[in-house]
Amino acid sequence: MNSISKIQKELVEEFSFFEDWMQRYEHMIDLGKSLPLIKEKYKTDDNIIKGCQSKVWMHAELEETKLIFTADSDAIITKGIIAILIRVFSKQHPDEILNADTKFIDQIGLKEHLSPTRANGLVSMIKQIKMYALAYKTQIN
């Protein structure tokens, strides 16, 4: 199993091959297409992450001691962003998720998505992932 920091390092390396924003975005859109999709029954209003201009649904469940995330969005760039987050945080132990930092987002050239005016909810997505980690951590213990 890969650790969060190892996956983050891989992502930074992967994105460093691209010369311009267009290639980076195209790659992100491709990643979005491989997003582990949320089951229809979990696509409820309760699972919508607030603070996004596009709709984002996210679901988490525990498999032994690891958290598995699935998600979907009606916007394709947003889908790419979630795919990146899921690649980093899914199948990880809640403790690892809670301790992880998110500097890699800046390093892969997505810093602008962290700005509150973008309203794409990247910040809300990370918060939601950490909330799930916190909630499931108590279940494991």
Next chain:
Amino acid sequence: MDIEKIRKDFPILTRKIKGNDLIYFDNAATSQTPIQVINKISEYYSKYNSNIHRGVHFLSQEATSEYELVREKIKNHFNIAKKKEVIFTSGTTHGINLIASGYSNILQKGDEIIVSNLEHHSNIVPLQMLAEKTSSILKVIPMNLSGDLDLKAYKKLLNNKTKLVFVNHVSNSLGTINPIKEIIKEAHIHDAKVLIDGAQSAPHIKTDLIDLNADFYVTSAHKLCGPTGIGFLYGKEVLLNELPPYQGGGEMISEVTFEKTSYADLPHKFEAGTPNISGVIAFGAALDYLNGIGLKEIENYENELLKYATKKLKEVNGLRIFGEAKNKISVISFNIESIHPYDLGSILDKMGIAVRTGQHCAQPVMDFYQIPGTVRVSFSFYNTKKEIDFLILAINKAIKMLS
């Protein structure tokens, strides 16, 4: 109109965004500021910054006369009968809230308020609050597919219980120019008072308030090449006198004892506290700037941009324009088949094009079309056809990336 010369007045237009020339197509959200207005703000703080209406000293008198001169300029520009009918506010939203709050003492249970389906949230929420407080009833003028209001339905909504009608002159999400003269005339038959939200129209259409016979009118300076945080409310003197003060404080009183305070006359009754003095003075400079070019010239040129962009956009595969009213200003709301407006807006941003995406603070309009939002481009007189050509190129590039 010499566009190249005009563009030189706007320092921001020389900015590069991510290596591209800035193309600013978000003028309906806020307009850019010419150097003449920027200089006026700087002049105020460098030369006569002081509190107005009170000081006997030279600077205070100078600032006061500059400030009051702008009231005069607004009176002339919008053809208002009396100077004291011009109340400075922090902007359109403030003006709407001031009137809505004032009527919470006047409306009675069962009275009716009319708004339109095309309103910005700021012209809906204060009225919902008013309706809740007074147990009055909020009614909505429906819209049709082209983005026009249904005037027949409006006439049916009016009756002797109708006390207030709040409509915008121009829809911020679609650009529709509403027939406000007729709306006002019909309301007056039933003795209802009408507030016109001029936030979107004032920059594009010359407004004559005496001719319109509006009871209240509100707008914001920042849509008119002026600074943010300043606007004005117009109200007929007799109506403004009926309303209680909105905020208490200095400036708005004539006498204060602990037993009783008497309020100042118009306009000061509604201008509590130290106002946005530099903002007001710069607002005046903005009006001078626009009048220097000529509102009619501006309107004609923007119509030309609207026609050109509409034609070009319609050539884009899968593009649908929302709001195709016969009378509209240079605002185009659109979507491209199976592309989320947020995605398109993000890619356009990467190419230096500023557009607005989402619901445009007009969720009822989006609900009407059953869409999550649109991409909105809004043009001003400093935009060019060349910029529109680049927009079309950028949209086609984005479509390739996103499909």
